[in-house]
Amino acid sequence: MCGIVGYVGPKPVIDVLMPGLARLEYRGYDSAGVALNHGGSLTVLKQAGRIADLQGLVDREGPAEAHTGIGHTRWATHGAPNTGNAHPHMDCRRDVVVVHNGIIENWVDLKAKLVENGHDFDSDTDTEVVAHLIEEMADLPLADAVRKVMNQADGALALVVMRKSEPDVLVGARRGSPLVVGRGKGENFLASDIPAFLEHTRHMVIVEDDRVVEIRPDEIVLTDLEGNSMPLDERMVEWDFEAAEKGGFDTFMLKEIFEQPHAIADTLAGRIESPGRVVLDELTIDSEILREVDKVFVVACGTSYHAAMMAKYAIERWARLPVEIDIASEFRYRDPVLDHRSLVIGISQSGETIDTLAAVRYARAQGSVVIGVSNVVESALARESDAVLYTRAGPEIGVAATKTFTTQLVAMQLLGLYLAQVRGALDPGAIELQVKELLRLPDQVEAVLARADDVKELTSAWVDTRDWFFLGRSGDFPVAMEGALKLKEIAYVRAEGYAAGEMKHGPIALIEPGVVVVGVATDSHVQAKTLSNMEEMKARGGTIVLVAEEGDDVGHVADHVIRVPSGPDLLCTVTAVVPLQLLAYYVATARGMDVDKPRNLAKTVTVE
């Protein structure tokens, strides 16, 4: 989720790049940098921190006469968010500069070969391999070299590359990560997002996947990876700045809901090895220590706690380890029994939630091993854990967690399978089956999102409904809890999440006509029981909505059915929660609420 901008034309390039980067800061802001080509000599300026920090450096050292350049604002995935890892990156001869958004999955292998060939690396990033690969092709025109790089690199990536010796050309390439061309008069732009060039032009050219584009002041050339020329698909941008920042969506929350297929794919990238092994190289905890673990504790708050609930099912089922889960603010005060054989997993998208940090510190003080699961590289949780597993959702701006939740679910499933693998608790064939299903999730979530309008239509009758229940069993239980939390926090209506079987022990007294009861019934081994519980709600006059897999025979119980693609039980948590995010979103917006900034809430809670 980094931001990229590039420019060729008559203007002082710095006057285009710096405002462009400021417009992209919502995509990531842990470091930023620019590379400027002035008459065949290159200046690279980069800085940890925000664009404002880079601006100071540019004001002091930026050559005013440069007219071609590239810029980048970073959201760290590989390598700490420091100045050394900031983009742009260069080759050994300081001839090639590159900025990149995405993940090069096979970068470790590519880097090893380059090191063998004598290349020296300056950073810990996956990106730098691109500069050194192009250095090896010094005799080729830049666009040809970039095509060859795209044929070698696996994963989702968008690149913009510049060469000292070709001062009037930028070459971009795209697979999976966004990249667009802005067409101006006697000037052209390349960017990850439209806001970067919107003040200069409203003409944009779409770059599809596996395309390479060359821009010069008066020319845009688009080719496929074999070098065949492709027609330019040019469009007019009708959005204003605010809409462009949100990718044309009305709110950041909706944009982030729709980013989930990509975020999930990024979180899986490079972590599954054919034919079906989980590879978590970043978990630098000795396998022997993981084999010695006799109990797991998972601590988290809010939405992250719902990911912890799912993690309990995953780790117990697959790794056959007992798991306790705790709301982080409660953990220390119950005096939990911990020792060096306890594995404590702290989940926090921000990595700064003080309750979760305090729980993790407490666990380490008892000698336990701690794994942090966070969306923010080098967050406090990451720094204070023995090892960290990053979700790669990119920055989440809406206060309500959406893409960070589904990527947490995916990360915890990877971790559950990894523990099973290391401990030999699950047959490799069974692990292979699960990981193959995990790889289908991005497409499955895409399929759910394609039906967003159906959810919107459904919710129109319930804008003024004040009482909601969300029910589920087993893996569907955390999904129900999360559905209720989403609705509470953004629509300000009472929504209870409950284990479906628990309703009869009291809360069923609240069911009467006018109450909407959403049942999540994707988990096949408890589905019949969930359906019976929903019948009980129906008999008391509740309006019944069911989230169920394609093909399941549930229509007789429900007033309305929301379908999700079928898949293995725990993996369905990821697809099943998406319609509930949409449901909360459409109810809240129909009620006129500011979903990106719900009242009384903060994105990161740093007080106990």
Ligand code: M6R
């Ligand atoms: O950054 P964290 O994951 O530690 O945040 C935990 C909760 O504060 C967070 O999930 C909160 O519940 C959100 N408002 C949920 O949408």
